[in-house]
Amino acid sequence: MTADYATIQQKPSITYDESESGNIASYDNGWYMFDVQTHVVEPIRGKTFFLQTSKGKHYKLKMISIYKGAPEYPTSMDKTTFLTFQYSAFD
Structure with missing residues (x-):
């Protein structure tokens, strides 16, 4: 979901399709951009995942x-x- 992490206060009403297969964290729909000139991976700003x-x-x-x-x-x-990430639980 493209939404600022800090502004999300409750879990979204998303249905989970457990039958889906494939690479869900690929470049096409993932969390990063790769700069081919500098060879640096940068997270996409405003990209939040729900688990x-x-x-x-x-x-x-x-x-x-x-x-x-x-x-x-x-x-x-x-x-x-060396993955660095921020997470928090919804309750």
Whole structure:
């Protein structure tokens, strides 16, 4: 969902299609943009994900960075695969 993480106070009324398969976090519908000139991955601003656990709890999640230390201005020299994200539960 494209909505600012901070403004979302309650879970959206979304139905979950458990029969859907495929890569739900791909470039086409995912959370990041890749700059081919700088080779830097940046999260899409305003992109919020909603998760439902197998026990029915709901969370919102915002990706912040894939770089070690979550630098404000990452470069292609920064170490990757250090996921930084913000999340909170709805109750």
